[in-house]
Amino acid sequence: MKKSNKIVEAITTKDTLLVPKYSEIESRKDIDITSRLSGAHTFDLPLISSPMDTVTEKEMLVAMDQCGGFGILHRYNKIEEQVKIAESIKWEDKSKRKNTFVGAAIGVTGDYLERAMELCGLVDLICLDVAHGHHILMKEALNNLIKAGVKNNTHIMAGNVATFQGFEDLSNWGADSVRVGIGGGSICSTRIQTGHGVPNLHAVMECAKSTCDTKLIVDGGVKNSGDIVKLLAAGADFVMCGSLLSGTKETPGKIITSESGEKFKRYRGMASKEAQVDWKGETSSLEGVSTLVPARGSVKDVLREIETGIRSGFSYSGARNLCDLRDKAEFIVQTVAGQAESSIHV
Numbered sequence: 013m014k015k016s017n018k019i020v021e022a023i024t025t026k027d028t029l030l031v032p033k034y035s036e037i038e039s040r041k042d043i044d045i046t047s048r049l050s051g052a053h054t055f056d057l058p059l060i061s062s063p064m065d066t067v068t069e070k071e072m073l074v075a076m077d078q079c080g081g082f083g084i085l086h087r088y089n090k091i092e093e094q095v096k097i098a099e100s101i102k103w104e105d106k107s108k109r110k111n112t113f114v115g116a117a118i119g120v121t122g123d124y125l126e127r128a129m130e131l132c133g134l135v136d137l138i139c140l141d142v143a144h145g146h147h148i149l150m151k152e153a154l155n156n157l158i159k160a161g162v163k164n165n166t167h168i169m170a171g172n173v174a175t176f177q178g179f180e181d182l183s184n185w186g187a188d189s190v191r192v193g194i195g196g197g198s199i200c201s202t203r204i205q206t207g208h209g210v211p212n213l214h215a216v217m218e219c220a221k222s223t224c225d226t227k228l229i230v231d232g233g234v235k236n237s238g239d240i241v242k243l244l245a246a247g248a249d250f251v252m253c254g255s256l257l258s259g260t261k262e263t264p265g266k267i268i269t270s271e272s273g274e275k276f277k278r279y280r281g282m283a284s285k286e287a288q289v290d291w292k293g294e295t296s297s298l299e300g301v302s303t304l305v306p307a308r309g310s311v312k313d314v315l316r317e318i319e320t321g322i323r324s325g326f327s328y329s330g331a332r333n334l335c336d337l338r339d340k341a342e343f344i345v346q347t348v349a350g351q352a353e354s355s356i357h358v
C-alpha cells in the first residue's frame with residue numbers, strides 16, 4: 013500500500029444556506045453590524061478592500077474608510093511610492109494628522125523589513141501579504157517585525173492560510189489577525205495550477221475553532237452580500253473583497269472603452285502574467301488571471317447596497333449583532349437542485 017487516504021468533504025458558501033429564524037427586529041437600523049479589529053479599532057462595516065493594484069490605492073482606501081470599513085494599500089510599487097500614498101492620506105498638510113485608518117501590505121522577502129520600518133508609525137496596520145502564508149518565511153518575518161517593535165503600535169495582519177493549524181501557527185507567531193482563503197479568489201488559478209486550496213466556508217469553519225484571540229479575515233470568492241452573511245455567521249470577523257469592488261470609480265486604472273462604446277476597467281490577480289511583468293519585469297509561478305470588468309459607479313453605492321443586504325441577512329437570523337448571528341446561525345447544505353432554486357431561475 014502506498015498510502016491510506018482519508019477524504020474530508022469541504023463545502024463552500026454556494027453549497028449552503030442559513031435557516032431563517034424567529035426575529036423580533038423591527039428595522040434594519042436596529043442591527044449592529046460593527047466588528048472589532050483590535051484595541052480602539054471597531055468598524056461599522058466588516059469589509060476590507062484587497063491589497064491589489066487594481067483595487068486599493070488612495071481613493072479606494074479613503075472611500076472604504078468613509079463607508080465604515082477599511083482598505084489595505086497594495087505593495088506592488090517602490091517603498092517610497094507606497095509611503096507617499098500613505099502620507100497623502102494621513103496628512104492634508106503637515107499640521108493635521110487625519111483619523112483615516114490606513115492599512116499597507118508588505119511581503120516576507122527582499123526589502124520587506126525596510127518597507128515595514130518606513131510604514132511603521134505612519135500606518136495603522138501592516139499586512140504580511142503572501143499566497144502561502146503557513147511558511148517558515150512568514151514565521152521569520154513576523155519574528156523580525158516583532159523584534160523591530162512594529163507590533164507595539166501597529167496591528168499586524170498575516171496570511172493567507174486555509175487550515176486550523178495555519179491559523180494557530182500564525183497567531184502563535186504573533187499575528188493580530190490572519191487572512192483565511194487559498195485559491196478561492198475570482199481571479200485565482202492556484203487551485204488549477206497547483207491542485208491546492210480549501211473551499212472558503214470550510215476553511216473559515218475550521219479556523220474559527222481556534223481559541224486564539226486573533227481576528228479571522230476571510231479572503232476571496234465573495235460574490236454578494238449573502239456570501240458575506242454566511243462567512244460572518246461561520247466565524248469570520250471581517251470579509252476581504254476584490255472583485256466585489258472591482259470596476260468602481262475608486263479603483264486604480266483607466267476606463268477602457270470598447271469599439272461598441274462599452275466601458276471597462278482592468279481587474280487582475282497579483283500572480284497573473286500581466287501583473288508580474290509590470291511589477292518585476294518577469295514571471296515566476298502564474299497563479300492568477302487578468303480580466304476586464306464593466307466600469308461601474310462609486311464604491312459608496314456598491315457598499316450601500318451590500319450593507320443593506322448584510323443587515324437583512326442578520327434580520328433573517330433574528331440577530332442583532334455579530335455575536336448573536338454566530339449563536340443563532342444554522343447552516344444547511346443544499347443539493348444541486350437546491351442551488352439552482354436559490355439562484356435566479358426565471
Ligand code: XMP
Nearest residue numbers: 062197198200232233254255281282283300
Ligand atoms: P476576489 O474573489 O474578491 O478575491 O476577487 C480577491 C483575493 O484574491 C487573492 N488574489 C490572488 N489569488 N492568485 C491567487 O491565487 C492571484 O493572482 C491573486 N491575486 C489576488 C487575494 O487574496 C485577494 O484578496
